[in-house]
Amino acid sequence: GAVVSQHPSWVICKSGTSVKIECRSLDFQATTMFWYRQFPKQSLMLMATSNEGSKATYEQGVEKDKFLINHASLTLSTLTVTSAHPEDSSFYICSARGNNDYEQYFGPGTRLTVT
Amino acid sequence: GQNIDQPTEMTATEGAIVQINCTYQTSGFNGLFWYQQHAGEAPTFLSYNVLDGLEEKGRFSSFLSRSKGYSYLLLKELQMKDSASYLCAVRDSNYQLIWGAGTKLIIKP
Numbered sequence: 276g277a278v279v280s281q282h283p284s285w286v287i288c289k290s291g292t293s294v295k296i297e298c299r300s301l302d303f304q305a306t307t308m309f310w311y312r313q314f315p316k317q318s319l320m321l322m323a324t325s326n327e328g329s330k331a332t333y334e335q336g337v338e339k340d341k342f343l344i345n346h347a348s349l350t351l352s353t354l355t356v357t358s359a360h361p362e363d364s365s366f367y368i369c370s371a372r373g374n375n376d377y378e379q380y381f382g383p384g385t386r387l388t389v390t
Numbered sequence: 391g392q393n394i395d396q397p398t399e400m401t402a403t404e405g406a407i408v409q410i411n412c413t414y415q416t417s418g419f420n421g422l423f424w425y426q427q428h429a430g431e432a433p434t435f436l437s438y439n440v441l442d443g444l445e446e447k448g449r450f451s452s453f454l455s456r457s458k459g460y461s462y463l464l465l466k467e468l469q470m471k472d473s474a475s476y477l478c479a480v481r482d483s484n485y486q487l488i489w490g491a492g493t494k495l496i497i498k499p
Contacts, residue, residue, distance in 0.1 A: 317491070321487070321489075369460065382432060
């Protein structure tokens with residue numbers, strides 16, 4: 276099956292710094308990538324959808340200037356959490372979908388802790 | 391608005407059968423998905439239904455009734471490793487996945 280990787284798997288950063296999370300589709304071309312956030316014991320919350328080569332579409336309530344998404348190639352999307360605060364601590368998961376595929380393939384997730 | 395309902399938590403016994411229900415109200419329908427998520431991990435795909443009926447895959451089966459806005463995931467011969475959260479998600483007319491809150495399944499010996 277299709278594989279999606281994320282890096283790093285976990286990161287601890289200080290308040291006010293920025294953190295970049297990478298999401299890669301390893302064996303297929305991901306025309307669409309999704310970024311989710313999940314707080315403990317809660318369901319996945321879609322943050323944004325990005326199509327290769329175009330600007331991401333953010334969900335209501337998600338600050339696009341704080342969560343920068345870049346989908347520069349068909350195999351790589353990045354999420355940068357700028358000026359991180361402790362309330363940004365969460366589990367961030369990316370998923371990718373190919374052009375002719377109904378399924379979304381999820382990365383393993385990145386656990387972000389802001390101190 | 392769009393809404394997906396599933397029970398918050400269920401408990402079952404090892405070796406038994408459990409059915410997890412999901413009802414949905416969405417703007418359009420382009421398929422229903424079930425995912426399994428172990429604590430601290432990303433979801434993994436279990437099943438996909440777009441037509442009415444039962445899809446069987448090993449110990450897991452998923453059923454869909456579009457007219458009733460209803461699906462269930464059936465897990466047979468439960469194993470301890472099946473303890474996880476099970477997420478129901480519906481793809482709407484915009485091809486967005488709308489997620490349920492998940493059902494935490496606890497398996498007891």
